[in-house]
Amino acid sequence: MLQTIVFVLVFVLLGLSVVGVAMRSGRRRKPAGPTRAERRVTAIGVTVLTLVLGLAVPALVLVDNSESKAEDAPGGLELTKAQAEGRQDFKIRCAQCHTLGASNAVGKVGPNLDQMRPPKALILDAIEKGRARGQGQMPGGLVSGEDAEAVASYVAAVAGRTN
Ligand code: HEC
Missing domain, CATH: 1.10.760.10 (Cytochrome c-like domain)
Known part of the structure; x- marks a missing residue:
C-alpha cells in the first residue's frame, strides 16, 4: 500500500516537472542555453529526486516489510x-x-x-x-x-x- 503511494507520487512529480519544463521553454525566446539560476534549480531538483528514490523509497519499503513479515x-x-x-x-x-x-x-x-x-x-x-x-x-x-x-x-x- 505504502509502496504504491510512493511509487505513484514519484511519477506524478516527474510528470509535473516535465510539463513545467515544457511550458517554460515554450515561452522563452532567446535560444541560448539555460541560465546559471536555471542550472542550479535543475541540480537541486535532481539531487532531491535522487535522495527520494535512493534513500526514502528503500527505507519505506524496509520498514513496511519488517512490520508485516514478523506477523505473517x-x-x-x-x-x-x-x-x-x-x-x-x-x-x-x-x-x-x-x-x-x-x-x-x-x-x-x-x-x-x-x-x-x-x-x-x-x-x-x-x-x-x-x-x-x-x-x-x-x-x-x-x-x-x-x-x-x-x-x-x-x-x-x-x-x-x-x-
Ligand atoms: C532441552 C530440550 C527442550 C526444550 C528447550 C524445550 N522442550 Fe518442550 N519438551 C521436551 C521434552 C523432552 C518433552 C517431553 C518430556 C516427557 O514427556 O517426558 C517436552 C514436552 C513438551 C510439551 C508437551 C507437554 C505434555 O504434557 O505432553 C510441550 C507443549 C512443550 N514441550 C513445549 C515447549 C516449549 C513451548 C518450549 C520453549 C519454551 C520447550 N518445550 C522447550 C524438551 C524440551
Whole structure:
C-alpha cells in the first residue's frame, strides 16, 4: 500500500516537472542555453529526486516489510503482536528440542508440536513445570510471565500449520 503511494507520487512529480519544463521553454525566446539560476534549480531538483528514490523509497519499503513479515505465519495466518514476540522466544528457547513447521524448527528431543497440536493451557503448564516423564527432559521456567503467555499463544495458533 505504502509502496504504491510512493511509487505513484514519484511519477506524478516527474510528470509535473516535465510539463513545467515544457511550458517554460515554450515561452522563452532567446535560444541560448539555460541560465546559471536555471542550472542550479535543475541540480537541486535532481539531487532531491535522487535522495527520494535512493534513500526514502528503500527505507519505506524496509520498514513496511519488517512490520508485516514478523506477523505473517503459514496458512495465511496473521499473528498478534504478542504471538510474533512469542515466535522470537520460541526460536531461542524451544526450537532446539521441538519440531514446529511455522518456525522451521526441527528439534527431535521433545515431541513434535505439529503432530501434537497442544492446547495453550498444556503448553503453559509444560513451560512452567517442565517435563520429565521418561522421554527426555524439558527444564521448567525457560520463559515466564508474559513471555510464556506469548510463546504458548504462538504455538497453539500455528502448531500443525506447515504450509
Ligand atoms: C532441552 C530440550 C527442550 C526444550 C528447550 C524445550 N522442550 Fe518442550 N519438551 C521436551 C521434552 C523432552 C518433552 C517431553 C518430556 C516427557 O514427556 O517426558 C517436552 C514436552 C513438551 C510439551 C508437551 C507437554 C505434555 O504434557 O505432553 C510441550 C507443549 C512443550 N514441550 C513445549 C515447549 C516449549 C513451548 C518450549 C520453549 C519454551 C520447550 N518445550 C522447550 C524438551 C524440551
